[in-house]
Amino acid sequence: MRIRLLAGRAFTSHDDASSPPVAMVSASTASRLWPGSQAVGRRMRLFRGGGNPWITVVGVVANTRTRQLRETLLDVYVPASQTDTGVPAWIVRTTDDPLREGAAIRAAIRQVDPTRAVDISTLERRVEDAMRPWRFATLVLGAFAALALALAVTGVHGLLAYSVLLQQKEFGIRVALGAAPRRIAAIVARRVSLVTMAGIVAGVTLAFSGGRAMTGLLFGVTPLDVTSLAAAVIMLGAAVAVAAAAPAHRAASADPIVALRETL
Structure with a gap:
């Protein structure tokens, strides 16, 4: 071995x-x-x-x-x-395909004990069998994570759209006073960024404090894996950016006359 x-x-x-x-x-x-x-x-x-x-x-x-x-x-x-031992397990290292050597291994064992039951499996298969429950759990957790991300994107988009609707008068006045559309979009983006950063800080804090509870479910990584946390932060930031794109564009392209008329 x-x-x-x-x-x-x-x-x-x-x-x-x-x-x-x-x-x-x-x-x-x-x-x-x-x-x-x-x-x-x-x-x-x-x-x-x-x-x-x-x-x-x-x-x-x-x-x-x-x-x-x-x-x-x-x-x-x-x-x-x-x-x-009652049921010995032998590990055989081969240079060829292990499954092709199965017949020779069975014959060698039966020469010693014809009544011995033989079950031949590769080490890769053993590892696959051991990891199957964890892969299923990972798949389920991934599905719930994707659903949570979709709900988060939908929620952020809805809240931003409603916020832009409530601030139509403000944006209309800014545009009427000469504010460029890029400036209006930057205002929306800055407000979204502040809320997003607050959520990221809170989420990372909870991840660090509750990471030890997940130790038994992890293999090969630590509960406070920096790479995984960085990937989650980047993914969340990208999702928020996608959700905020349409409301920011709507606020930047709003007609000041229409916006002021609708808010009167």
Whole structure:
């Protein structure tokens, strides 16, 4: 599996059933059981009870995710010749397509134990199966996020359109006094920017304060991932800009005579 050896030694052919029991532990296991000290040479029992032998730690290896992707577990590795597991799992590294080697693997296993049931799967398939629930959850969250963004754009557009309607008299007076359409659009954009910045500051603050609650749902990123927050801010800013474009254009192109007449 090419797991990096950090301390001690790996298993050898001498670590068989007739030799003293040995084991290798992951870095997380070593730091949890023997914090601040050397794990190599320590003795441990995998299960409680007088019938379970003491096992000597001969090596420390890097952390891996062998059973689940969410977190690093406390792994202990023992030689296959010194243990008798009911349902062993073998990892085979091939240079060809792993599925093409399935028949040869099954034949080799049945030569040793014809009654053994064999289930062959690639590591990529195992990872896909483990990630399927999280991908579905991500898809659902993405759908709700898209719906929330659409509702936000619709709400911003409606509020700005109504605000421009209420300020028609103000804009009409400004245009009548010589204000350029670009100046009117800048006024609307500035007001939108102030509200947007206040919302972004509040949202980022809530994201930082509530990010720890999402730690169990994340993998490969931190709850306070700066890249994700920056992408969300940029997306929200772009959505607000799109929503504000039509009301700002309507305010800038308003006829002062019509605007003043409608507000009288």
